[in-house]
Amino acid sequence: MNKRWNKLCVAALACVALVVPLTACEGRLPTPAADTSTKVAPDLTEAQEKKIRLKILKTIDEADQAKNPDGYAAVMGGPQLDIRISQTTINQRGGGMSKYATIPKDIAQTVIPLDDGWPRSVFTITTTTEDQQSKRLLVFDQESAQQNYKLMAMARLFEGAKLPKFEIPTIGSQMGTAKDEKLVATPVDALTQYADVLQNGSKSQYASKFADDLLRQELANTTAKVQEGMQRNNGTQEQKFTVVPEQMWVMRAADGAGDLVVGRINGEWTRKAGDGRESQPASDDEKALFNSDKYTSTMKVTYVNVVALYIPLASSGEQITAVGADRQPVKVEAL
Known part of the structure; x- marks a missing residue:
């Protein structure tokens, strides 16, 4: 009896020994991980972009109508503020408002950033103007959560310009930085090299990195025409x-x-007349800004240039392409 009882006890203990490990393992069985991913979407919607943009354009229109240069600072900044003040000053002085100042209210595309934080930029491409001028590339920027968006830059897109593709607004695009890598050149280097090409033309060491474009063609033609007159009186001209760098916006x-x-x-165009002659404005806009008849042998004109460059990947074998630009004299001095 005792032997039989002992055998039953051993068997029972063995069963318990088997059950305990299984129970312990049951608590460590792998389970599917909870899906912690969340849908990432831009903070700004298309409807909000439209509301912001139209409010800014309304304020600009009101300042245009009043010919009031002081009316722009609340909604504009960067190069576009300097350009608009110059255009309105010329308009005040009877030169009329430049047709290139027109900003259509309808758009073809908006590129909304996915990035959190500030500063935050939105790139918006308008439709063509009513008189069939080219589309405008607008850059709106918000410096902080406490500040409103401002129109910082505008480039008139060149005819036939091909822009890169961007994500749809509901997905959002990534803003780039001045030092983005794996490109033909970093954005800040591309702008610096393009400035060298503007200054030195085909003699620039960077000329081969850039496809030809309308801004460079027009600048070369204007410079050549002025040079013809300068040579007749032994004059000289120089552009720098x-x-x-702090006024640059990048979208990937x-x-x-x-x-x-x-x-x-920025550009500085210095023209020196020879043979005792006077150096005078080279355009109606320069004449309106100078607003004087007291000429000297030397005239210096400060220009603001806005350029839009598409920088492809270094592995693409493609050149950097200027897809749009704006150019405006903002100051004229007799030295």
């Missing part, structure tokens, strides 16, 4: 172009195909 193309950078390049 300088990038303003879809699928990492490159960057679109919009930036400011």
Whole structure:
């Protein structure tokens, strides 16, 4: 009896020994991980972009109608503020408002950033103007959560210009930085090199990195015409172009195909007349800004240039392409 009882006890203990490990393992069985991913979407919607943009354009229109240069600062900044003040000053002095100042209210595309934080930029491409001028590339920027968006830059797109593809607004695009890598050149280097090409033309060491474009063609033609007159009286001219790194905005193309950078390049055009002659304005806009008949042998004109460059990947074998620009004299001095 005792032997039989002992055997039953051993068997029972063995069963318990088997059950305990199984029970312990049951608490460590792998379970599907909870899906912690959340849908990422831009903070700004298309409807909000439209509301912001139309409010800014309304304020600009009101200042235009009043011919009031002081009316722009609340909704404009960067190179576009300087350009608009110059255009309105010329209008005040009887030169009329430049047709290039027109900003259509309808748009073809808006590129909304996915990035959190500030500063935050929106790139918007308008339709053509009523008189069939080219589309405008607008750059709106919000410096902080406490500040409103402002129109910082505008480039008139060149005819036939091909912009990179961007993500749809509901997905959002990534803003780039001045030092984005794996491109033909970083955005800040591309602007600096382009400024050198503007200044030195085909003699620039960077000329081969850039496709030909309308801004360079028009600048070369204007310079050549002025040079004809300068040579007749032994005069000289010189142009210097300088990038303003803190006034640069970058958006990355879809699928990492490159960057679109919009930036400011200041220009100084100094013309010296020879043979005791006077140096005078080279355009109606320069004449209106100078607003005087007291000429000297030397005239210096300060220009603001806005350029939009598409910078492809270094591995693409493609050149950097200027897809749009704006150029405006903002100051004329007799030295």
